[in-house]
Amino acid sequence: MNFHFDQSGPLYQQIADQLEEMIFTGIYREGEQVPSTTQLSQELHINPATVLKGMNQLVNRQLLEKRRGLGMFVAAGAQEKIMETRKEDFYHDYVQSLVAEARKLNINEAHLMNLIKRGYQNGSTED
Template sequence: MNFDFNDSTPLYQQIADQLEEMIFSGGFDEGSQVPSTTQLSQQLHINPATVLKGMNILVNKGLLEKRRGLGMFVKKGAQQKIMEQRKESFYNDYVKSLLVEAGKLGITKQHLLDLIERGENDGSINS
């Protein structure tokens, strides 16, 4: 994990974001245990409360579960849940604004599809 101490994003959010990315990319398999708050805080040289706050974000999102006396584990279905959340964010952050701008420019649905196909064919999009 790498932290940007100059970033305006709080450390606990950076922890949550990086753990989520690790779950999504398979760094932590579903059902597997993640390092404890104590382990992470010692490894990263940050306050255990900060680590716990970041982990609790993922608990609240339904990605991690606390098992009393055992630690934190990646919930089954966590990767799919992240995928669905990211698809929804992609729609809200990119597709909606793309459609608004296309409407302003008078770009039709077919022309938009042609532009997407053009991007795929000219090598500018790595699929």
């Protein structure tokens, strides 16, 4: 388990983001136990309250579930929830701005679709 921290945001958010990525990529599978707050805080040399705050974000998003006396487990459907959230984020973060820029350049929908197809065929985003 490799966590990497930087100055991009609060530690608890980075913990939540990285645990989410581990669930998404299948490092932690649905129904599987994730390391305890104590384990993570000791391994990462971070305050347990900080780790718990990050993990609770995932509990609130129903990606992790607490099992009394047992610990935290990846919730059923967690990977699919992450996928759907990321698809929606992709639309808002990339597609909307792509379409807006295409309109500024007078690129119509058909031409834009051809450019996207070309990008898939070439395996790159270069023109």
